[in-house]
Amino acid sequence: MSGPAGTTPHASSRAAVLDVIRAAGTISRVGLVNATGFTGATISTVVRRLIDDGLVLETGRAESTGGKRRVLLQLNQSSRFAVGVHLDHAGITYVLTNLGGAVVARMSRAGVGTDDPPVVVARMATEVDALIEGAGADRSRILGLGLVAPGPMNQTSGMRLVPPAMRHWDDFPLDRELESATRLPVVLDNDATAAALGEHWSGDVGATSTFAAVYMGTGIGAGLMVNGITFRGASGNAGEIGHICLDVAGPECWCGARGCTEVLAGPAAVVAAARADRKLARAAGIDSGSGDPSRRLADFAAITRAALRGDTRAKELLERSARHLAVAARTLANVMDLDQMVLTGPSLALAGSIYLPVAQAELDRSFFSRATHGVTVRLSRSAATAPAIGAAALVLQSELVPLREGLRLPGNLADAEPTAQPAGR
């Protein structure tokens, strides 16, 4: 299984019904008919099979609205699980989620550093085993493993054009090796896209909402959701605001372009500036000499703590980064004509309280369509784990395909249902 299956147009009625039940919490069969547009006969058949497979439970009855009280259905949350892995050179985050996407176990381990990919894959297999065993989950009930990493991601072979610190991962057949090591189906994606999906599944945004997740981990990116579906673009790499130009005469970025958001504002730039400022480095307690990329997130955390303690130089440095990220967020809002954004990712889990007001002020002041509507920016409640949660959601989406807005009846239902009947029951 390569590539997220969640957005295939060949959504089965089973997957569609499962996703409606997930989004609703509890729902009756009549509610499913109304929500999906399927007939009562189809809903009866699909629901019976879902119950037989243990994925759905009958749970009490709804309040009467006149007539017979209706049996309510809900997901059997612990009937299936998914593993989500967020791989980065500065750290690897693992989550195990249930069928509803709720996190039942999580752990963080050392990043990939300069280790060779096969060594890291072997370690990940061990760590995934530990995650599953620690949670006491039945391995036969694990649907698969989603792995997300800095993009651009080539969904059939692995990472392409990776950041300098992970260059030795270029074109390593990550999905195949990881499938073989973990004996789980593997799906790969871009970390920022997964972060958006993680925000979507975490339930702070509406089920069919359109928003961008502005992501800062060791790099900068964004994930896009349009009507509750991840917007992927031609190769799954939409949302690359880390490499848009904010200064045509700016410094050269590792990607080959000039004045990118990431080279001006990313954690690496912040840490480099702090290391070059002896007073600031001392105040933050970071090593002014080293340039070890695997320490980057730790150093960024130390600078953030210094700023939050009131150190002026640290605060000014982060606010300068925040102003650049805010301009990139405004570009994204202008291009997509957005009204909702969420700040997420490990670096914004640390420094979000400094970045949020700067981003909101920039959008209030300069978003192009501000005469028509505003853009609301909020800080994620799960900024550190959103990419891993999204990675697990990629796996769950292969069973639980969101109904597209307006897609009332998947094409293949015509085959499953030779005679239509009036909705009932």
Place this chain on the structure above:
Amino acid sequence: MSGPAGTTPHASSRAAVLDVIRAAGTISRVGLVNATGFTGATISTVVRRLIDDGLVLETGRAESTGGKRRVLLQLNQSSRFAVGVHLDHAGITYVLTNLGGAVVARMSRAGVGTDDPPVVVARMATEVDALIEGAGADRSRILGLGLVAPGPMNQTSGMRLVPPAMRHWDDFPLDRELESATRLPVVLDNDATAAALGEHWSGDVGATSTFAAVYMGTGIGAGLMVNGITFRGASGNAGEIGHICLDVAGPECWCGARGCTEVLAGPAAVVAAARADRKLARAAGIDSGSGDPSRRLADFAAITRAALRGDTRAKELLERSARHLAVAARTLANVMDLDQMVLTGPSLALAGSIYLPVAQAELDRSFFSRATHGVTVRLSRSAATAPAIGAAALVLQSELVPLREGLRLPGNLADAEPTAQPAGR
């Protein structure tokens, strides 16, 4: 009728069938069953009504593939018409298209200049009459009028946050006044979005393709098509690359932000730079004193002609503008992960041969996902009229709603069709 109706999720089966016939050119009823996912019975009913209404014709038979030869259907192109109007302070372009979107008449008239909106509306009504009469079209067969203008557009009342030269149009109830003056239903939209739709209907791109139309008229913008549907964003103003920041320390733009593409690279900036350069102004034959915005497109044309004649200063000036526009196009490609772009709009109709190679080179060199796929840029074949064609297409879309990719069966068909039947005939 306010706001483009083409993207409503409540697409009727009639509109969907009409659009499939339009896109196919000729198609059999069995072909329609396959393309739409509707049953044979539904197709028979819908096609019979379309023929009765004169919108569709039966036209010969397909080659036999064994069995009965199938009757082919096609649009009755001249059964209905639509008026498209592209309003700008530098000029007003009118087109009359037939049901298939082909231009049957066009004309260009003076721009709105400093005239008061009611005066311009009265003039437009006269000019629309002249367009219709000149083409000999039967007024009762005109479906409506699409009007597009610089955005952001508030689809219920008219223009908002308009460029300085059109500030007196702010909040003028354009749709209502124009409906009353022309006695035609009116739909409003952003000129850049309409340009993308015009490119789509002009048929140079695939029916379900995803691309951006990078637009330069008197301003800069872009229109986005995703799977053959206009991507509108929260308020119909997606694609605003004219007001993304290319230089955080750049000059202030009329929109209130700094270093926008438009203030650095737009025709107004090019013309102002040329006027300030006495040698260049003389070489191009433009008035070095005047700042009249209604002359802007004419002056930009004069500078372009000088560049194409080989004037070095004019060429350098346009290439500087092209480099900025190219960086904005790269931002758009990175954010949407695009693989196709088209350069369009009145200014690129003039200077496209200078801008095209610069944009292609920038994307080849610096598009972020270039290791995964390239971005092909081409010059529109109808760059000057694309917005007006798109304006007419907005009207036609209210009858001919494109099927979304994956949307096989609109929701309301369930009501229209109580019993499903195997596809046949």
